[in-house]
Amino acid sequence: METLFVKGNEAIAMGAIEAGCRFYFGYPITPQNDIPEYMSKHLPAVGGTFIQAESEIASINMLLGASATGARAMTSSSSPGISLKQEGISYLCGSQIPGVIVNMSRSGPGLGGISPSQGDYFQATRGGGHGDYRTIVLAPSSVQEAYDLTMRAFDLADKYRNPVLILGDALLGQIKEPLKTRPYRGTPPEKDWILTGASGRPRRILKSLYLSEGELTDHNWFLYRKYQQMKREIRFETQNLDDAKLLVVAFGSLARIVKSAVGMAREKGMLIGLLRPITLYPFPYAALEKISRKIRNFMAVELSTGQMVEDVKLAVGHKKNQVDFYGRPPGSIPSPDEIFHEIAKVYKKRIA
Amino acid sequence: MEQVFSRPQSLIDVPFHFCPGCHHGIIHRLTAECIDRYALQETSIAVASVGCSVFLYDYLDVDVLEAPHGRAAAVATGVKRARPDRFVFTYQGDGDLAAIGTAEIIHAANRGDRITVIFVNNTVFGMTGGQMAPTTMPGQETTTTPFGRDPAVNGFPIRMAELLGGLTGTTFVARGAVDTPKNLVKTRKYMQRAFEVQTTGEGFGFVEILSACPTNWKMSPERANKRVKEEMIPYFPLGIFKGGDA
Numbered sequence: 001m002e003t004l005f006v007k008g009n010e011a012i013a014m015g016a017i018e019a020g021c022r023f024y025f026g027y028p029i030t031p032q033n034d035i036p037e038y039m040s041k042h043l044p045a046v047g048g049t050f051i052q053a054e055s056e057i058a059s060i061n062m063l064l065g066a067s068a069t070g071a072r073a074m075t076s077s078s079s080p081g082i083s084l085k086q087e088g089i090s091y092l093c094g095s096q097i098p099g100v101i102v103n104m105s106r107s108g109p110g111l112g113g114i115s116p117s118q119g120d121y122f123q124a125t126r127g128g129g130h131g132d133y134r135t136i137v138l139a140p141s142s143v144q145e146a147y148d149l150t151m152r153a154f155d156l157a158d159k160y161r162n163p164v165l166i167l168g169d170a171l172l173g174q175i176k177e178p179l180k181t182r183p184y185r186g187t188p189p190e191k192d193w194i195l196t197g198a199s200g201r202p203r204r205i206l207k208s209l210y211l212s213e214g215e216l217t218d219h220n221w222f223l224y225r226k227y228q229q230m231k232r233e234i235r236f237e238t239q240n241l242d243d244a245k246l247l248v249v250a251f252g253s254l255a256r257i258v259k260s261a262v263g264m265a266r267e268k269g270m271l272i273g274l275l276r277p278i279t280l281y282p283f284p285y286a287a288l289e290k291i292s293r294k295i296r297n298f299m300a301v302e303l304s305t306g307q308m309v310e311d312v313k314l315a316v317g318h319k320k321n322q323v324d325f326y327g328r329p330p331g332s333i334p335s336p337d338e339i340f341h342e343i344a345k346v347y348k349k350r351i352a
Numbered sequence: 353m354e355q356v357f358s359r360p361q362s363l364i365d366v367p368f369h370f371c372p373g374c375h376h377g378i379i380h381r382l383t384a385e386c387i388d389r390y391a392l393q394e395t396s397i398a399v400a401s402v403g404c405s406v407f408l409y410d411y412l413d414v415d416v417l418e419a420p421h422g423r424a425a426a427v428a429t430g431v432k433r434a435r436p437d438r439f440v441f442t443y444q445g446d447g448d449l450a451a452i453g454t455a456e457i458i459h460a461a462n463r464g465d466r467i468t469v470i471f472v473n474n475t476v477f478g479m480t481g482g483q484m485a486p487t488t489m490p491g492q493e494t495t496t497t498p499f500g501r502d503p504a505v506n507g508f509p510i511r512m513a514e515l516l517g518g519l520t521g522t523t524f525v526a527r528g529a530v531d532t533p534k535n536l537v538k539t540r541k542y543m544q545r546a547f548e549v550q551t552t553g554e555g556f557g558f559v560e561i562l563s564a565c566p567t568n569w570k571m572s573p574e575r576a577n578k579r580v581k582e583e584m585i586p587y588f589p590l591g592i593f594k595g596g597d598a
Contacts, residue, residue: 023433053459055455196435197435203416205417205418209406209418
């Protein structure tokens with residue numbers, strides 16, 4: 001173990017290689033270029049392969065091909081590039097092929113800009129591509145967590161034979177922080193489904209086309225049950241739940257700023273707690289519902305005009321009228337002071 | 353009595369679903385013959401595309417991975433890079449390879465990926481019901497060129513073999529047809545060479561095969577075969593474009 005001072009993007013690349021990722025396929029787009037650059041430099045030394053593809057579409061399909069043979073593979077991009085990868089992500093889900101896809105998101109819609117945004121929440125958590133599918137979505141909020149969760153992403157992808165998304169943003173990708181590296185301790189599972197040539201066994205087919213009557217229905221029910229099982233992987237972080245009268249919910253890099261704001265509010269005697277979902281899909285609905293029996297007031301804070309807030313409202317059910325929201329569309333990052341001000345307003349309205 | 357003709361071992365003994373007079377069945381058989389000839393049944397990973405050829409896995413007794421529309425070449429790149437010791441080939445139609453998958457095939461070819469591409473050109477989208485393909489001939493009526501393809505509106509048929517043959521990254525590029533026994537025998541040789549350049553590690557092999565689609569051309573199988581000779585071959589000349597003598 002050593003302590004390094006690296007960017008979030010580099011931490012993801014390092015975590016991937018440590019977890020056994022030996023194939024990276026990507027296409028340049030700001031603000032995630034440190035990932036392909038790191039991979040191009042360091043994969044050859046561990047016997048891996050880096051390919052700069054001709055497009056985001058080609059790169060996700062190269063991942064599909066490599067993963068189908070049992071290799072651990074990753075691709076990364078940023079918002080408009082992830083839109084292009086959605087077709088491939090849908091096929092990965094339909095064919096039950098794992099893979100890790102990183103979205104160091106930027107601001108949209110369209111070309112938008114390269115500033116941080118959380119406007120890809122719906123795209124990440126609702127499937128994004130065509131068909132009734134889900135992917136596990138992990139949302140790190142620090143460089144250390146980016147490293148740790150990337151390793152975990154490969155294990156989860158293999159465990160469920162499903163792609164796993166890592167949703168960060170320009171802020172997480174570009175921030176530089178101390179990182180404690182650690183050896184990968186997981187054990188990649190035996191893969192009895194991969195394509196290696198039908199030597200000594202019956203041939204295998206990996207596909208997503210099901211035309212016989214009822215066959216696709218069965219396949220989709222099977223996938224549905226798998227998505228339900230992913231609830232075992234729900235992770236979140238909480239602070240100050242015991243005496244809180246208002247619970248603030250935020251994720252990713254923004255949650256760090258929100259944490260500072262909540263700290264400022266606590267200093268002023270406001271009874272405020274924090275919940276930070278680490279898995280955005282599956283979302284910690286049950287945990288929030290349980291909390292809502294004790295805490296009556298909620299506030300979602302996002303770098304968008306409001307997406308995750310819908311999940312918070314779903315979680316707290318009939319108390320949804322007690323969910324306030326502060327959102328900041330892309331283009332600027334709020335300071336802890338600004339968020340404190342917004343939280344204090346809600347606290348005064350609801351509690352004080 | 354000596355048996356001189358039999359079903360290739362890697363061709364599964366089931367009836368083809370293809371329409372009467374379609375050349376896919378012949379090309380499937382040629383593919384299976386190549387797999388057998390080079391003893392690749394246990395080391396092949398086939399990449400199936402979409403359209404009429406998607407059911408490749410119903411007929412070839414090898415591992416098969418299904419690619420999204422047009423992306424087979426990129427998928428094959430991923431497979432081959434991860435398993436360089438396996439034989440990797442795609443089987444794609446013209447709607448797949450020459451329209452939505454143009455970028456993927458050009459770049460896979462130009463990277464010189466050690467894969468083999470079998471490209472079936474019947475100048476029409478088959479499974480989707482006969483719409484215009486990039487290879488549709490001038491004047492050819494399709495469901496989306498009901499008055500015949502007008503190059504002034506739709507551009508010209510694209511010659512993929514010529515295009516890929518011009519790329520530095522390719523090793524062997526040829527175009528054949530299976531409308532006559534003579535052409536079939538030549539095409540078989542092209543396919544063998546396209547297989548060989550991968551098995552020997554030389555590079556990227558590509559065979560375009562002119563094919564009949566009597567259903568969507570609204571012709572009898574005999575008439576469709578005649579069209580291959582009279583209309584297609586003059587525009588899409590047969591022969592080797594890279595890696596040997598025509």
